[in-house]
Amino acid sequence: MHTAPRKNFLLAPGTLGPFILVTSLFFLWGLANNMTDxxxxxxxxIMSMSDFQTSWIQMAFYGAYFCLALPAAILIKKYSYKTGILVGLGLFILGALLFYPASLTLSYGYFLVALYVLAGGLSILETAANPYIVAMGPAESGTRRLNLAQSFNPIGSISGVLLSKVFILSQLNQLNAEERSGLNADELAxxxxxxxxxxxxxxxxxALFLVLLWGVLYFTRMPKASDTDSKVELxxxxxRLVRTxxxxxxxxxxxxxxxxxxxxxxxTIRYVMLELRLNESDASTYYMASLVLFMASRFAFTALMKFIQPKTLLFATAIAAAALTLVVIYGNGPAGVYALIGISGCMSLMFPTIYGLGIRGLGEDTKIGGSGLIMAILGGAILTSVQGYVSDLTQDIGLAFYVPLLCFLVIALYAFVAEKPEIAARKKEADALVTQPVTSVL
Structure with missing residues (x-):
């Protein structure tokens, strides 16, 4: 007979192995996300494109997150978190393999299709893995547990940038757009x-490595988080969700x-190239520094959450990020670059903290509600395109950072109003369900 875990425990009994295995997925989508950046x-x-045209990479990538998150939530509610993870990982593999035929066509559009499929898999993975981690222990430590798992995401991000730096950016021909326009069709091709x-x-x-991981996950017995009902009543x-x-x-x-x-x-790479007069490969070193700070800060903030409320940390870091963004906009040279790196330290706790605070108290609506928080990743597509458009329109990439400045102010406002008393009753009732340990295995 199982008993509910004590509130000061980070994990429910018997879930350490599955926690480690699911946490490895956070590393993998960090790898893919930042290779894409x-x-x-x-x-x-390569294609002599404008900033707005290149932003379609993020439109395809994060547009897929929006389109696949709700179907993923329905899938995992009807079946299990493990099913969602296997389907998501399968699409991840397929999308990565599609890069091979895309490279043969020399077509930007085919790469966008490959990225869309790959990101669709990541959307399903995130929709399954985030609430699964939250369910692996007491509700009180859910946000801290998710921050811990998400701390391995930037390790993947750093690995992704290293791979890109060594195998992609360093291999680019240094001919600029004007010089490329002077080549004949065969030379350019x-x-x-x-x-x-x-x-x-x-x-x-x-993709070849992920095939092996898919096999390991398929044959591993995974705990199934408690759920009162597998029926989907959208x-x-x-x-209920819109009234919360x-x-x-x-x-x-x-x-x-x-x-x-x-x-x-x-x-970041474009900004550093302009401010420090570097090429893509050298500028990516500063991008990697941003990710190292992001990773270190996430572990630090996870520890601080034992003593400081998550929403208090969220408010403080959002205000700090806004201040640093102003330095990026109006500063120049090393000052602007270092401020840009500093923003990553502030951002490190934001995604898992907003997610953890947002799903608390949702009870049986957690899986569908979690998909809404993954669908919100569409902001990465829309607002990045807006930022690219502003950069092209003003011919000043610094001014384009007014877009993230506005974003940080909205986050600060959320931190200020998060978890107000009007939902306390529902949260208390639902937390009793969430604290039930994961029991059966798949």
Missing amino acids: TLLAAFKR AVQSEELTAVMGPYVGI AATFS PNYVWAVVAQFFYVGAQIGVWSF
Whole structure:
């Protein structure tokens, strides 16, 4: 007979192994996310594109997150978290393998299709893994537990940037757009073919590794989080969710957070190139420094949450990020670059904290509600495109950082109103369900 875990425990009994295995997935989508961020700089050179045109990479990537999150939630509610993880990982593999035929076509559009499929898999993975981690112990430590698991995401991010730096960015031909326009069609195709082969290589290599991981997950017995009902009643669920102010605010905040994060990271290399007069490969070193700070800060904030309320930390870091963004906009040279790196330290706790605060108290609506917080990742597509458009319109990439500045102010507002007393009753009732340990295995 199982008993509810004590509130000061981080994990429910018997869940350490599954926690480690699911946490490895956070590493993998960090790897894919940040390899994709570097593609904006790569395709700008390969295809001689504008900032707005390259932002379609993020539109395809995060648009897939929006489209697949709700179907993923329905899948895992009807079946299990493990089913969602296996389906998501399968699409991840397929999308990565599609980079091979895309590289043969020399077509930007085919790469966008491959990224869409890959990101659809990541959307399903995140929809399954985030609430699964929260369910692996007491509700009181759910946000801290998710921050711990998410701390391994930036390790993947750093690995992704390293792979891109060594195998993609360093392989780009340094001919600029004007010089490329002077090449004949065959010469240009030869240059682009070599560059796109370099883009393809790391993705196909990752896909082959993921096939092995898929097999391990398939044959591993995983705990199944308690759920009162596997029936999907979307109308009733949505009705309850939209009447929960804390949840609605969390979705809004997550939309703006992901828009800020992807905007900041997508244009970091471009900003550093302009301010420090570096090429893509050298500028990516500063991007990697941002991710190292992001990783270290996430572990630090996870520890601080034992002593400081998550929403208090969220408010403080949002205000600090806004202040640093002003330095990026109006500063120049090293000062602007260092401020840009500092923003990543502030952003480190935001996604898991908004997510953890947003799903608290949702009870049986957690899986569908969690999908809404993943769908909010669409902000990475829309707001990054807006940032690219502002950069092209003003011919000043610094001014484009007004977009993430607005985003950080919205996050600060959410932190201020998060978990107000009007949902306390529902949260108390639902927390009793969430604290039930995971029991059966798959």
